[in-house]
Amino acid sequence: MNNASPAPPRPDSLSDQPETAVREVIVRDVVRGLYEGRYEPGQRxxxxxxxxxxxxxxxxxREALNVLAARNIVELTPQRGARLRVLHIGEAIDTLVVAQNLVGLAARLAARNHDDAAGRARLQAALDAHAAFPPEGGGAELAVARDNFYGALTAMAANIQLSRILPSVHIHLIRVQFRPMLRINDASRHRDYQRIVDAVFAGREREAEGAARAHFERGIERLRGLQQG
Amino acid sequence: MNNASPAPPRPDSLSDQPETAVREVIVRDVVRGLYEGRYEPGQRxxxxxxxxxxxxxxxxxREALNVLAARNIVELTPQRGARLRVLHIGEAIDTLVVAQNLVGLAARLAARNHDDAAGRARLQAALDAHAAFPPEGGGAELAVARDNFYGALTAMAANIQLSRILPSVHIHLIRVQFRPMLRINDASRHRDYQRIVDAVFAGREREAEGAARAHFERGIERLRGLQQG
DNA sequence: CTCCTGATTATTGTCCTACATTATGGAGAC
DNA sequence: GTCTCCATAATGTAGGACAATAATCAGGAG
Known part of the structure; x- marks a missing residue:
């Protein structure tokens, strides 16, 4: 049974574990459903x-609900069941602050590994795929493309724990709720991504981290403005 | 049944959600069992x-196992069941690197909130409790005390996402496996904690973050040494 | 009319049994 | 000694049942 085939093709997902279970199908579909609008925050x-x-x-x-609760996607109250989490603005800011640090760390570590050819290729591919979307482009696919970009970045950072934790921050869920307010257009986001990638490929760790942090800083500032105004 | 009693007493734990379920009892007991040696890494x-x-x-x-898997405490392989995670040294380093960033962030944010009286009190109490252990002190209780220290720090940081994510990094599990190699004595750890707290209370954000990062840097260096040697 | 109280209902938490599916280990063939 | 096939063990899922609790609603007291 020692199948010597090099790497199982799993280009789309960040999941390392071969989760065959029905549970994971449900989990994935709920997350995707949030992107697509089939599910919406607050829904029971x-x-x-x-x-x-x-x-x-x-x-x-029930197992899927537990997993979703562990990933902070649903809120689970003991005798009252599950409800898709609603982020109020403060929590969204908190999330972005944490994401800012973790993505910054990822960018720094990725830059440290700038000679990793496979990592570079994957990151470049993710960047290109992200660029391919029209400025008014689709919701769910764009969200997936963004996930893939961050996935490629953290993969290149080669820190297992980071790859595990960063997806659990679920930056995209903020987008689902605050898309109208954030209105970061795709072009400027792509410029930010490009800047990160350039620094990473050049091995400039601090610049890579700074670029990543700067990207999140805008969203944070915008949300802070909304919070007070 | 609108019981107007202010707040249910839950001074010990970081858990905000009132998890009554049996599932949580098992989860907690397994984690505690790891501290106490009743369970050990690698065990099925x-x-x-x-x-x-x-x-x-x-x-x-099964639900408890799923939760434990989501927290990266057990490894769940599709048709082969659950096994308590064994960290090889590289993963331990990765974990500490992530923890270093997150705790650093927590310290910085806590310093920003240095005028939060309740937070100060709790942090001071956690620090005192940690200091109360004898240099050769107990395993499980000391681990809980350390958890409480980090819990108090993140609580003072007042970032919900941080409070949620940091416990999932499970710094303590590294200790379970690498205690013999790390041999950071309690006195020096307490000095590090004291330094963090001093900076936090004084509101010196950068110093607080630096102190936190420095504390982890030692463990990281030590593990890196083991990895190569 | 409002508020409180008690019963009804909906939903979750747990248990039990059963069976399908899949890994694991060993017996036998070559 | 290696390989194939099968028995065993363990997990994954189904489905039904019941207890416990929360939400809801009806009715009565003030």
């Missing part, structure tokens, strides 16, 4: 509905 | 054994 997730919707029994549904 | 966790040990059915046991 009743076990009965989910069992019907996915055609599975309550066991896997 | 069979559902049948856990159902017997805790006197519950497979449902809650």
């Amino acid at each position: 997730l009743r076990e009965a509905e989910l069992t019907q919707a996915y055609g599975v029994s309550r066991g896997p549904v | 966790l069979r559902e049948a054994e856990l159902t017997q040990a805790y006197g519950v059915s497979r449902g809650p046991v």
Whole structure:
């Protein structure tokens, strides 16, 4: 059974573990559903509905809800079930502050590994894919492209814990809720990404970290403005 | 039933959610068991054994395992069950690097809130409790005291996401595995903590962050030495 | 009319049993 | 000695049942 094939093709996802389970299917679909608008923050997730919707029994549904709760996507109150988390603005800012640090760290470490050819290729591909979207482009696919960019960046950082934790920050969920207010256009975001990648490829650690932090700083400032005004 | 009593007493834990469930009892006991040596890394966790040990059915046991997997405490392989995670040295270093950044951030934010009286009190109390242990002191209680220190620090940072994520980094699990190699004595750790607290209380953000980062830097260096040697 | 109280209902938390699916280990063939 | 095939063990899921709790609603006291 020693299959010597080099690497299993898994170009899309950040998940390292081969989660075959139904549970993961549900988890993924809920997250994707948030991107696509099928689910929306605040919505209640009743076990009965989910069992019907996915055609599975309550066991896997409950497990999926637990996973989603662990990832802070749903709020789980003991006898009252699950509800898709609603971020108020303060929490969104908190999230961005944490993400700012972690992505900054990722960029710094990635720059340190700037001679990793596979990492460079993946990062460049993710950047190109992100650029391919039209300025008014789609919601869910763009979100996935952004995830892939951050995934490639953290992969190049070669820090397992970082790869594990950063997705759990769920930057994209902020987007789902605050898209109208943030209105960062795709072009400027792409410029930010490009700047990060340039610094990373050149091995300039501090510049890479700074560029990553600067990108988040804008969103933070904008949300802070909304909070006070 | 609108019980107007102000706040339920929960002074010890970082958990904000009132998890009544059996699941959480198991999760907590496994973590504590790791501190106490009842469980050890690499050990397999069979559902049948856990159902017997805790006197519950497979449902809650499986849910607990999922939660533990989400917190990176157990490794869950699709058809082969759960196993308490074994960190090889590289992963331990990765963990400390991430923790270094996050705790540094926490210290900086805490310093920014240095006028928060309640936060100061809690942090001081945690520091005192940590100091109360004898230099050769107990394992599990000391680990809890350390957790409380970081809990108080992040609480004072007043960043919800940080409070949520930092515990999931599970710095303490490194200790469980690498205690013999690390041999940071309690006195020097306490000095580090004291330095952080001093800077925090004085509101010196950069110094607080630097002190926190320096504390982790030692452990990282030590592990790097082990890795190469 | 409002507020409080008690019963009804909906939903979750847990248990139990059963079966499908998949890894693991060993027996036997070559 | 290596390989194939099968028995065993363990997990993944289904489905039904019941207890416990929260939300809801009806009715009565003031």
